[in-house]
Amino acid sequence: MSPHSALGDSGNRWAAAALPFVLATTLAACVAPHGREQAPSAAAPVTPDLAYPELFDAVQRRPLFADQKTFADARPLRDPARIRADYLAQRDAPGFDLQTFVAREFALPAPAQTTHVEPGRNVQEHIDRLWPALTRRNPPPRPGDSLLTLPQPYVVPGGRFREMYYWDSYFTMLGLVESGEHERSRQMLANFAFLIDAYGHIPNGTRSYYLSRSQPPFFSHMVELEARVEGDAILVRYLPQLRREHAWWMQGEQSLEPGQATRRVVRLADGSVLNRYWDDRDTPRPEAWLHDVKTAASVPQRAAAEVYRDLRAGAESGWDYSSRWLDDPRTLGTIRTSAVVPVDLNSLMHHLERTIAKACHKAADAACVREFDARASRRQAAIERHLWNAAGYYTDYDWQRRTLRTPVTAAALYPLYTGIASPQRAHLTAVTVRTRLLRPGGLATTTLRTGEQWDAPNAWAPLQWVGVEGLERYGEHALARDIADGFLRRVEDVFQRERRLVEKYDADGDQGLGGGGEYALQDGFGWTNGVVRALLSKYPRPAQTTAQREAKAAAESAASSQR
Numbered sequence: 001m002s003p004h005s006a007l008g009d010s011g012n013r014w015a016a017a018a019l020p021f022v023l024a025t026t027l028a029a030c031v032a033p034h035g036r037e038q039a040p041s042a043a044a045p046v047t048p049d050l051a052y053p054e055l056f057d058a059v060q061r062r063p064l065f066a067d068q069k070t071f072a073d074a075r076p077l078r079d080p081a082r083i084r085a086d087y088l089a090q091r092d093a094p095g096f097d098l099q100t101f102v103a104r105e106f107a108l109p110a111p112a113q114t115t116h117v118e119p120g121r122n123v124q125e126h127i128d129r130l131w132p133a134l135t136r137r138n139p140p141p142r143p144g145d146s147l148l149t150l151p152q153p154y155v156v157p158g159g160r161f162r163e164m165y166y167w168d169s170y171f172t173m174l175g176l177v178e179s180g181e182h183e184r185s186r187q188m189l190a191n192f193a194f195l196i197d198a199y200g201h202i203p204n205g206t207r208s209y210y211l212s213r214s215q216p217p218f219f220s221h222m223v224e225l226e227a228r229v230e231g232d233a234i235l236v237r238y239l240p241q242l243r244r245e246h247a248w249w250m251q252g253e254q255s256l257e258p259g260q261a262t263r264r265v266v267r268l269a270d271g272s273v274l275n276r277y278w279d280d281r282d283t284p285r286p287e288a289w290l291h292d293v294k295t296a297a298s299v300p301q302r303a304a305a306e307v308y309r310d311l312r313a314g315a316e317s318g319w320d321y322s323s324r325w326l327d328d329p330r331t332l333g334t335i336r337t338s339a340v341v342p343v344d345l346n347s348l349m350h351h352l353e354r355t356i357a358k359a360c361h362k363a364a365d366a367a368c369v370r371e372f373d374a375r376a377s378r379r380q381a382a383i384e385r386h387l388w389n390a391a392g393y394y395t396d397y398d399w400q401r402r403t404l405r406t407p408v409t410a411a412a413l414y415p416l417y418t419g420i421a422s423p424q425r426a427h428l429t430a431v432t433v434r435t436r437l438l439r440p441g442g443l444a445t446t447t448l449r450t451g452e453q454w455d456a457p458n459a460w461a462p463l464q465w466v467g468v469e470g471l472e473r474y475g476e477h478a479l480a481r482d483i484a485d486g487f488l489r490r491v492e493d494v495f496q497r498e499r500r501l502v503e504k505y506d507a508d509g510d511q512g513l514g515g516g517g518e519y520a521l522q523d524g525f526g527w528t529n530g531v532v533r534a535l536l537s538k539y540p541r542p543a544q545t546t547a548q549r550e551a552k553a554a555a556e557s558a559a560s561s562q563r
Helices: 003-028 053-061 080-090 098-105 123-134 166-178 182-199 219-230 233-237 239-249 286-297 304-317 343-362 366-386 410-417 423-436 461-473 477-498 526-538 546-562
Strands: 260-262 265-267 273-275 458-460 504-506
Touching (some): 053 080, 053 098, 053 286, 080 098, 123 526, 166 182, 166 219, 166 526, 182 219, 182 239, 219 233, 219 239, 219 343, 233 343, 239 343, 273 366, 343 366, 343 410, 410 423, 410 461, 423 461, 458 461, 461 526, 477 504
Antiparallel strands (some): 260 265, 265 273
16 A cells, blocks of 8 residues: 555545544534524534645645644635645646645735834733734635634734634633723624534634634633623523533533543542543644644554544643643653543533523523522532542542542632632632742742643743632732732733733743743733733732833834844
8 A cells, every 4th residue: 555545544534533523513503501402503614634634644744834733724725625636636746746736725824923012112001002903803704714704803812823712712801801992802702602603612713623622611701701891681691602502511411320421521430520621533633733643653552542632632621731631741642631520620610500590590590590500519519529639729630540630730729710619728729829839920830840831830821810810709819919910020021021922921930931832932912911901900010100101112212223
């Protein structure tokens, strides 16, 4: 068999592996929260790795582009089926050049642009003026484009992230509201409701290749945020989507026996029902194809599909990647995300259930209130029973091995953020966080330095907000202030030195720039902007005088003219 024939067989295997995902996505979009059938939503669009699998594999394995996301985001200039057929017909011809073929057949995404910082602007002013630069509006649907069409304008994170992302967007919306950008925030919420209606869930991001998974479920927080502006009528307006998202996360719940799991649901040995992260496909991620192929090859003792599934589930967690999911903290191939019951996910699901109960109360649906109050109470009891480490912090649970995972991570603060923790356990968690995770630059993600981006020494904006809000909720004001002050100082130091806002920061080092992971540090940056803007409103910084700002602007202008 020739190498090209092997590639063709691989394409067929990838298509077969994707069939359960397509069916699950379509069925999920056809099931109402009450279990009644409703009009089906549009079928999930075909992902690039399935539309032209042999070409996609060849481009990514070469690799033709430094960033694997580039080709995943490239737009076919004609019918993808014809492109595939022509590639298969031409690839063995003398003089065939893959790069020339791709350049002729695809429109590549525009390079990431650096945002200009006007002289004299402080961080808050820069953020307030940055939102329009990060706002996008979709073109009409185009055949083969991986970009999902949205009805309203939306804010992107920035850099290589050219589309709307799920959990990123909640933290972006926090900043939009503080900046007075209420219309943009409302448009973001409307887009997420549209995604639930169209696909049965909110995907990781608005690309076809993200549809097989979601991200940490912050939709109920988005609705709650909007309710603070427009009132509780918003809860009733978005109740159908809240219930539909919950139904998607809980698919398969009724059929589970103790000690079993299906999709995103786990029934523990004592009958408790909790959630895990998952992905409906078990192939390499299109946006990180070669990375995943190499990771699976590094652990030949494991089935490649199992590694791919856990890598994808790690992407659904938002913590892609972290020692939190690994058996060996320094070997990504030991990832076991689907074996873990995460404390953050289940805290967010508890908030979703409480929000649904509140919305049902507003809608005068007593049966729904009883159901979701009971669900939330059962989940809270299960979290307290299974996700608490007696050493003094919340953690994750390995449902396959029936053991607690011992690492201390910033996810320990989620039960405080969502109000699940008892006052005593909240205080013990605060003590652990102060002694193990507090750094000069804010809240570190974990205690381990592994080279993965969701480990020490990185400080991520969303975790700072979760930590600060959770600690404030339980009266741990000093620690909350220390986290916020440290992170804001780190952001401001980098901004003053480099004139940019970035995706993640180093909580320890002098330079302040975060690192690690699969790609270079990104500028922009949506959730950093949102959290910093919200923290500045919560903890105002001393304002510069007009004279100080004018002097600084003059110095920057003079320095610029000398370069």
